Amino acid sequence: MSNIEYEAKIYDVIPADIVAKLARLGAKEIGSYNFRRYVFDTIPATPNRWVRLRSDGQHATLTVKEITAEAIDGTHEWEVEVSDLETTLEILAKIGIKPRGYQENKRQEYNLGGVQVVIDYWPKLKPYIEIEGNSAKEVINTAKLLGYAEDDLTTKNTTELYQDIGIDIEKMLELTFNSVVEDRMFT
Template sequence: MLNTNESLLINTNLKKLKILLLELEDLMPENDIHSLLEELQIDSLSSIINLPINKIRFILNSPLFEKKIKHFKLNPNKWIRLRESNDDIELTTKHIFTKNDNNIQKVLEVEIKVSSFDKTNIFLESIGLAKRSYQEKIRYSYEYKGAMLEIDIWPMLNPYLEIEADNYKLIEDIIEDLDLNKYQIVSLNTEQLYKNINIDVHSISELKFD
């Protein structure tokens, strides 16, 4: 029987493994994904963590798995964000995945609190990370039925409401509760909203309010 520390270590490593597997699913060529899932007889890579430990080891050490995961492309939808909001300073890794069958984008965020914006920025630069841009926005956050409702205001964009929930059914319920026009509901990130007004946010080093 595993002791408490061993169980905690396994659970922590499984969480890390799930993050890596989700990213593999997003980055690997579609043909490779389909053939790998078929050979391994699983529904998705992330479902591997639900298998017994011995089965997980067998899959991860298999020559087929090693061969398939060697093919990668550059991922433009993953970055590190350093944000100061009121008295809070957070360092976040953010990963936007491809849309699912309901046209909803899954976003994976891992956040830690830091004490100094300037020192953390210097630290990131010291390990070789280059600043892509500085951006300002105004956000109003609310919690409803366990979901996060956030009104974002960005320079040059109309304010919009973002709904973050664990499942699509809850999002539908909230849309109905708030009597929102379903024809105005879109699944776009901020970069795509700027593209709609012919602005490439990657070409702007500072995005600020006047």
């Protein structure tokens, strides 16, 4: 099984326009989610690698993500489903692994011909599309179906999108739609 994620983003979209395009193309709406996540550094801390404990309210996952290149196929992911967010967070704390931050975002998910197309909403960021398929070609072709050129795609991760607007989310204790708390450590 490949751990490579084939994905790219299109930043600063108008969600209603994307939803209308997806409907015209016959995409299937999968769901809307309110994600809660805790982000951890690896031990030892390694640039471009982190651990994510995330829940959509019904399912929780523990994931290691690693960026190996700024490319559609440049992110690797290892993920397992866990019974629930709070218990897993407590287990990690009991073995000395504490989060560096808590984050929330919202997502609308669609399936277009076997390709995942999501509209992501993050505090202080403009909405963006993330397209994830089984190959770089699928991602590029899906972007074209939605009316975008390959040059419109970015492989920046969310951390980099925040850096573009002058926010370092790796130093955030809390990043939610109600608050942004900076430069404090979990106790």
